[in-house]
Amino acid sequence: MRTELKPVELSAALRTWTVVLMCTAVGLVIAMVTIVNAALPAIGADTGASQAEQTWIVDVYTLVLAALVLAAGALGDRHGRRGVLVAGLIVFALGSAAPMFVETPAWLISTRAVTGLGAAMIMPATLSIINASFPPQRRGRAIGLWAAVAGLGGLGGLVLAGMLLQHFSWRSVFLAPAVISVALAVASLTVPTSHDRDPRAFDIIGAVLSAAAIGTLVFGVLRVADLGWDHGLVLGSIAGGLVLFGLFVMVELRSTAPLLDMRLFRNAAFATGSISVTVQFTAGFGMFFALAQYLQLVQGYSALKSGLALWPIAVTLFPLSLLSAPLVRRFGLRTVTCAGLAVVIAGMVLIGQLDANSNYLSLAVAVCVLGAGIGVTAPAATSAILDNVPPAQYGVASAVNDATREIGAALGIALVGSVLSAVYSDSVTSAAAQLPPDAREAAEESLVGALVVASNSGPAGQALMTAARLSFVDGMRISMFVLAAVVLAGIAATTLLGNQKRLS
Known part of the structure; x- marks a missing residue:
């Protein structure tokens, strides 16, 4: 029988310290996406990076993280979660610090890939260490806090980047995470560790197939925003990813020591948690993207101010994350999941009602509603995944939670980006019809392009500026309704998975 090497009985102080460190680490991993996004204009201007290169500077991090997280979680289960965490933090620090010494876009992309590798090692380790450090009856609040920080990490990245860029060059947004990562690596040597006492051979074939399947699928989804859903590369990558995933499932079902036991998805609660996490992050990251x-292009906020403007989401997300576990015990997983996702839909609809003249109160109320839905559902989904695996597989289960988050985030950005682009271009065409060809093409391509053209067109540019902003708002409204439809599909899938008794 396989057993888990359990840590010694932990004091309340050590448990608190562990949760603080693990939440800080996962917040840093999530923040690293938006930190670089905020610095991208300065990076492009200084390094001469093309639009395609700038896209890869952002996307390669998510791609590597999503592709390798399952294998990294399995390594932690077999060889010790703390060791993998500390190693990941060191790799993360090296990848983050490297841009201080490189000049070309190609090298920047390479260093971001290294940072993504470190992130893939960090994410599942943080959650599995928390899970192994608490008895089941005391685990809910710690997981709720972890889920809340993971959900808000992107906003933290925007604020940190905004503050750094006000006073320093773009290189500071890489140096600061590197310093934080080194400090976390040293501090994490004090947290408890655990692993499977009787580990089986590492499933190399499964690791390769999972990386190829997730990586190919995420690559295709990430390319949607600039190529469109009907592009051959997008369709081929998504189809190839699905084929590889089917092959991965076949291999894992036949393996005596699989990387991921696919039979776990027969458990209704485990499957519900996976679906819920996916649609939450589809909605959340799509919303943040829009x-x-x-805020910056329609309302005229600075990058820092736009990050701060979204923080009311924490007013509901944090307290309800801590209440999620008691709600599940009282009402059952399916009820809490469906109710929470319904609140997420309400938040999407409210955000879709914003227009060019909306006041800040309307925005704050909308994101508070969205935060309430995510606060209720995110910890419940994460707990459903972790509570339905044996302790020896905590790392892999955490990696499933992380992989679904990354896939959902990529899908949300792709959906919103493609809908925004299509609706905006169609709506602004008439306003740009009288412009010279080059100016018309720039105005129709993006709101940024339209604002640049309008600013150089004198008094006549005011009409174009107004029309372009209205066109963007139209696209945002429809994209929010698309996200709401995705979440509604998640509710339907949860409802079909089983009755309340099986899911409670």
């Missing part, structure tokens, strides 16, 4: 542009 609102970051709305």
Whole structure:
């Protein structure tokens, strides 16, 4: 029988210290996406990076993280979660610090890939260490706090980047995470560790197939925003990813020591948690992608101010994350999941009602509603995944939670980006019809392009500026309804998975 090497009985102080460190680490991993996003204009201007290169500077991090997280979680289960965490933090620090010494876009992309590798090692280790450090009856609040920090990490990245860029060069947004990562690596040597006492051979074939399947699928989804859903590369990558995933499932079902036991998905609670995490992050990251542009380009906020403007989401997300576990015990997983996702839909609809003249109160109320839905559902989903695996597989289960988050985030950005682009281009065409060809093409391509053209067109540019902003708002409204439809599909899938008794 396989057993888990359990840590010694932990004091309340050590448990608290462990949760603080693990939450800080996962917040840093999530923040690293938006930190670089905020610095991208300065990076492009200084390094001469093309638009395609700038896209890869952002996307390669998510791609590597998503592709390798399952294998990294399995390594932690077999060889010790703390060791993998500390190693990941060191790799993360090296990848983050490297841009201080490189000049070319190609090298920047390479260093971001290294940072993504470190992130893949960090994420599942943080959650599995928390899970192994608490008895089941005391685990809910710690997981709720972890889920809340993971959900808000992107906003933290925007604020940190905004503050750094006000006073320092773009290189500071890489140096600061490197310093934080080194400090976390040293501090994490004090946290408890655990692993499977009787580990089986590492499933190399499964690790390769999972990396190829997730990586190919995420690559295709990430390319949607600039190529469109009907592009051959997008369709081929998504189809190839699905085929590879099918092959991965076949291999794992036949393996005596699989990287991921696919039979876990027969458990209704485990499957519900996986679906819920996916649609939450589809909605959340799609929303952040749209609102970051709305606040800066339509409302005229600075990058720092736009990050701060979204923080009311924490007013509901944090307290309800801590209440999620008691709610599940009282009402059952399916009820809490469906109710929470319904609140997420309400938040999407409210955000879709924002227009160019909306006041800040309307935005704050909308994101508070969205935060309430995510606060209720995110910890419940994460607990459902972790509570339905044996302790020896905590790392892999944590990696499933992380992989679904990354896939959902990529899907949300792709959906919103493609809908925004299509609706905006169609809506702004008439306003740009009288412009010279080059100016018309720039105005129709993006709101940024339209604002640049309008600013150089004198008094006549005011009409174009107004029309372009209205066109963007139209696209944002429809994209929010698309996200709401995705979440509604998640509710339907949860409802079909089983009755309340099986899911409670």
